[in-house]
Amino acid sequence: DIQMTQSPSSLSASVGDRVTITCQASQDITNYLNWYQQKPGKAPNLLIYDASNLETGVPSRFSGSGSGTDFTFTISSLQPEDIATYYCQHYVNVPPYSFGQGTKLEIK
Amino acid sequence: QVNLVQSGAEVKKPGASVKVSCMASGYTFTTYGISWVRQAPGQGLEWMGWITAYNGNTNYAPKLQGRVTMTTDTSTSTAYMELRGLRSDDTAVYYCARGVATLGYWGQGSLVTVSS
Numbered sequence: 001d002i003q004m005t006q007s008p009s010s011l012s013a014s015v016g017d018r019v020t021i022t023c024q025a026s027q028d029i030t031n032y033l034n035w036y037q038q039k040p041g042k043a044p045n046l047l048i049y050d051a052s053n054l055e056t057g058v059p060s061r062f063s064g065s066g067s068g069t070d071f072t073f074t075i076s077s078l079q080p081e082d083i084a085t086y087y088c089q090h091y092v093n094v095p096p097y098s099f100g101q102g103t104k105l106e107i108k
Numbered sequence: 109q110v111n112l113v114q115s116g117a118e119v120k121k122p123g124a125s126v127k128v129s130c131m132a133s134g135y136t137f138t139t140y141g142i143s144w145v146r147q148a149p150g151q152g153l154e155w156m157g158w159i160t161a162y163n164g165n166t167n168y169a170p171k172l173q174g175r176v177t178m179t180t181d182t183s184t185s186t187a188y189m190e191l192r193g194l195r196s197d198d199t200a201v202y203y204c205a206r207g208v209a210t211l212g213y214w215g216q217g218s219l220v221t222v223s224s
Contacts, residue, residue, distance in 0.1 A: 036211075043205075043216060044153065044214060050210075089153070091208075095157070095168065095170060097143075099145075099153040102153070
């Protein structure tokens with residue numbers, strides 16, 4: 001199995017801060033990585049696909065980068081509505097398409 | 109607009125089976141696959157597998173092989189996920205999502221509780 005290691009597991013930041021989450025794959029996944037946002041009691045929502053492409057309708061303060069084994073997700077200026085848990089997920093054609101363990105983002 | 113509507117909550121006894129449905133609308137059902145993801149209470153997301161709607165090819169998580177079956181009914185644009193031999197650690201919210209790699213639309217989730 002390909003393991004996805006996300007860090008940190010939780011994060012507290014102030015409105016307006018730049019927030020960065022990392023995701024490391026246990027083997028090369030090229031750019032086969034998505035980022036999802038999940039708010040409490042809701043289904044996940046796709047933000048970034050293919051490591052760096054912004055899903056239609058997603059605010060431009062969200063971005064992703066990386067390839068191979070190391071990936072980064074960034075919120076350029078944290079807004080109150082960004083409070084959620086964020087997950088990375090690979091989709092290299094080797095099941096399972098594992099998710100990272102999640103990063104819970106809170107407002108300081 | 110794309111919409112995925114899932115069946116309601118279920119309570120099952122250990123050893124029983126559950127079948128969750130996911131009715132799609134707003135797009136051509138056979139153009140995309142359907143993935144299933146579950147989330148135990150207070151835990152992260154767990155990928156379960158996917159099915160391609162146009163030919164029924166499946167790809168299951170190894171830990172669920174032998175207990176899970178994913179099917180589709182193209183006449184009603186509905187996907188199904190059946191899980192057999194339920195255990196207490198199968199208690200979770202089960203989500204369907206459109207796609208096999210990039211999951212752009214999700215159902216509302218179906219809570220399955222396994223309890224004696």
